[in-house]
Amino acid sequence: MKKIISTKNAPAAIGPYSQANFANGILYISGQIPVDPATNELVEGIENETHQVMKNLQAILTEAGMTFKNVVKATIFLKDMGDFAAVNEVYASYLEEGTYPARETVQVSRLPKDVDVEISMIAHQE
Template sequence: MKKIIFTDKAPVPIGPYSQAVLAGNTLYTSGQIPLTPAGDLVIGSIEDETKQVMENMKAVLEAAGATFDDVVKATIFISDMNDFAKINAVYGSYLNEEFAPARETVQVARLPKDVNVEISMIAVIN
């Protein structure tokens, strides 16, 4: 059985998908990009973009009763691998290293709305 997760503290989906789906005790989040909950695109430094992505992800996790400590897998899509260290610093500031999830980071040709970073996560909620 699956449960659709929605919060108004993260951007409304811009297509036919949910912010997250809880299947059993496993939470699958959709990728978050640097949109504010009001739908405004955060344009500025890669750090500002990444912070908005992580704030969105935090809101989605909380809506499902989870935290970053519950995340077991993260995927980061970036438009420029030269931004890896800056993105990693912001991303890492939200995590407890003791519970850091498995992760991959991939450079892609293009992301929705031409943003520079998108992150999705999988969490297990006990």
């Protein structure tokens, strides 16, 4: 049985999906974009965007009683692979070495609201 995870500390879904679903000890977090949940506005600049995405993911993890240490898989979607180094640096700053999840990073032609980065995650409750 799945449980819907929702928090006001992350942006509300902009379509027919949940922020996250928890099922059988696994948390599936929908892709997060750089929307500040306090203002419902997009943040700008790739570093700021990535920080906001990671804060949104962290809020959902917290709501589910987890941390980034529980994350086993991440997917990063970039509008421009030229932003890879900047995104990677910010992304890594939220993780503890030795607990890095599996991950892929792909360039896409377009993301919701024309943002530059979107990240989704899968976490496991130990």
